[in-house]
Amino acid sequence: MSRGIVAVIAGNILMLLLSSDMIFSQPAGEQSLMIMFYNVENLFDIYDDPATDDDEFLPRSERRWNYKRYKSKINSLYKTISAAGEWTPPAIVALCEVENRKVIEDVVYGTNLSKFNYDILHQDSPDPRGIDVCLIYRKEIVDIISRSYFIPETEIGGGFKTRSVLYARCLAGGDTVHLFINHWPSRRGGVLAGESVRENIAQMLRYKADSIANSTERSAKIIIMGDFNATPNDNVVRMLSDPYGSGMSMINLSETQMKGTYRYRGIWEMIDQVIVSDRLLFCKQGLYTTRENFRIFDADFLLKKDPVYPGKSPYSTWAGFMYQGGFSDHLPVLLELRVRQGVNR
Template identity: 35%
Template sequence: MMFRYLLLIFLLAVLGTNAQDKKYTVYGMAFYNVENLFDTVNSDDTNDEEFTPDGSYHWNEMKYENKLKNISTVLNQLGGKYCPQGPAVVGLAEVENRKVLEDLVAYGNIADKNYQIVHEESPDYRGIDVALIYNPAIFTLESHKTYPFELPEDTKYKTRDQLLVTGHISGEKVHVIVNHWPSRRAKSIRREQAAAVTRAIVDSLLNDDASAKIFVMGDFNDDPTNNSIKKVLKGKRKKSEVQNDEMYNPYWDFYAQGIGTLGYKGSWSLFDQILMSKGLIDADKKELFYWKSEIFNKDFLINQEGQFKGYPKRTHSKGIYLNGYSDHLPVITYIAKEL
């Protein structure tokens, strides 16, 4: 019975006082860069030597087990205020392979959620991929497809594929595109080129259905005001600004307030975002519609002392093992539907 999985709440702040007799089901759509979720085995085809017992991080079974425990702890709490059974889907970045995903979803903290996995290997030299896990009691998988980021002028350049996952929530089709764009060590044009790949996927979906419900989530390695997000992906700060093929970016307001998902050199960046198509902000309340977005910023995820006080508690810092969670904070967007 769905009431066992989902929280029914009054959305009076959004829908007004006339909605007092109406109830809504809330669903969470989340993203988390889990920072180097590697197993301990050396793979011949990737540069993962650091994450082996003999590597620079001395990555052993104890550390791997701690990493699984920490990430599963986050996933167990993510969205729980409104979605007791957790998010419908969680996009993930920096996972090494399917095995680490299988170990993660089977971990005690979240094993009862029965998360299923969507994953394909990417050509990234470090061996890190994007993936998506989903709760089959809430999200019904229809299909998935990967899209490579290729440079004809530089065939040696390798990075993460983009993952498109299509499925159904409450009988409605939704599309989720999971991204991890080139790092800040690369020129900004590389992220703009990655954004163009995402933009082409979105355009294809909208050509098939102008009111398609599309989520673009990921670690973009750019902030909401950078050209890759603002211009190429056509991300808008306000819902009222969104036209036709443009996208709403609720994380722009967070960024304008100085709120971010990772700290670097004394300041916050907001690389982790979830954008959505016009079909989610224009929808009738009897369809799935956008409610609100959050950055999951709990005290246990933050360093409480030392040089990096106030920033996310990562797994390693300057070669020192911290037994942290990730250098990124998770983000989650809530959608709802009238019962």
């Protein structure tokens, strides 16, 4: 039997094992599942969408964005998601900077991720460039009870437009968890650029989180995650942690990270974050997590020696308009949820 045939058989056996009995890891008798957030840096297809400003990512554009480069980007994303889960891909993956549903389908159904029964939550946002947030989830592990998309109030009636916030109420491990997926406006042009919109989104998120908490007697398990284009110490992010009407505390797990997910002029910034409700940290049954269960996924293949500043930076697809063929200019973040057996909500 040739080595090639042996390799194919071995690979198929491994995939079969991963997609069945190894859905959950079981440290100390507890089940667990992984959640991932990743800014994938401009995942555009190669086709012109007349409704959005995507001209920068076309074969005839200055970037020369063609099928070969697009396919490489898809495979890079598949590799990152697979590696992040170690033995098995994460149960939930939230992504931002995706152009449309088709590019997500190419990741989920056009690679070996198709073996893991992912489904997609996505809706086109008002963003002028056409970039959106989305959620993919493994259907044998996660049920979506409800979903909705929120547009910052500043956009009602016109004005500045940005990405929608995706909300999903999920059932996993016999328990309910509420997810909010974000990609806030960038600080391009300075820290204050887009600040009022970021504040608007933060107020909206906190109001909705408090509404959920009040309707569940503060037992709700809530995760707010995304690229906030602000650090954990910025006032606009701290707005999410302040205990408002519900009295529920929200804890930013990203505050303790010494490194960061994005590097600007040699300085690491922690702008991709995960914020959780106190119930998720301190509950005694059902889904829970700890501060130690949050981490940056900084595998060596996602990093590259910085040509200007000391150390390494994320191995991005682009350096300005120069194509590098890397993965993304951000690093992913991971949160492990564990399941204590008992009566769950």
